[in-house]
Amino acid sequence: MSKKALIEGPISPERIAKSIGNHSSKTGIGAHNIFLGQVRADKHEGKIVEEIEYSAYEDMAEKIFHEIRESIFEKYDISCMHIYHSVGKVKAGGISLFVFVSSKHRGVSYEASRDVVEQIKEKTPIWKKEIFEGEEYHWV
């Protein structure tokens, strides 16, 4: 199985930059498509979300990420792909999902990237708790 997709806490911009840099030796790639999910400071009944705490059925989630990966490689002519998703707390404005799809030409990278994100939303056992000021919370 590939390396873990679940990361404790927010996904740092440095990690994203490093991940882009890691592809410079793969010169058959002509297009990278990156999707980033960011925590929104939504408002519920006058209270503002300060952070989200993600929890996961971790073993199953890693298995599903692996299956999504396999299905995407089977369906699209892509060169490589990576998925990272936060568990634990991420403050509003922090990055909680990083999907990175690379291919020879751009068209397929858009399609594959969207497909990955939709499959993650639909199939991965991850939950989020919106935490307001004063530690009140709400399950999404």
Next chain:
Amino acid sequence: MKNKVLFFGILEDIVGSKELIISESNSSDELLKNIKKQYPELENKTFQIAVNQQIINTNTTLNDGDEIALLPPFAGG
């Protein structure tokens, strides 16, 4: 016969624990009935059931040591 049952999201709050050990339930329906008897609030909640990380859609025979998980609607991303 013993099975570990995992609870996630709002279900963990209702049960007050991440996991329970449930004994003497031979099928997923029976197990669910036993859990709901103990935690009636689960009756009004939407969730899927996974046995050994596989989501099941019908009543399933359980074996000793199977891991059962109650999964509320997913909210990743």
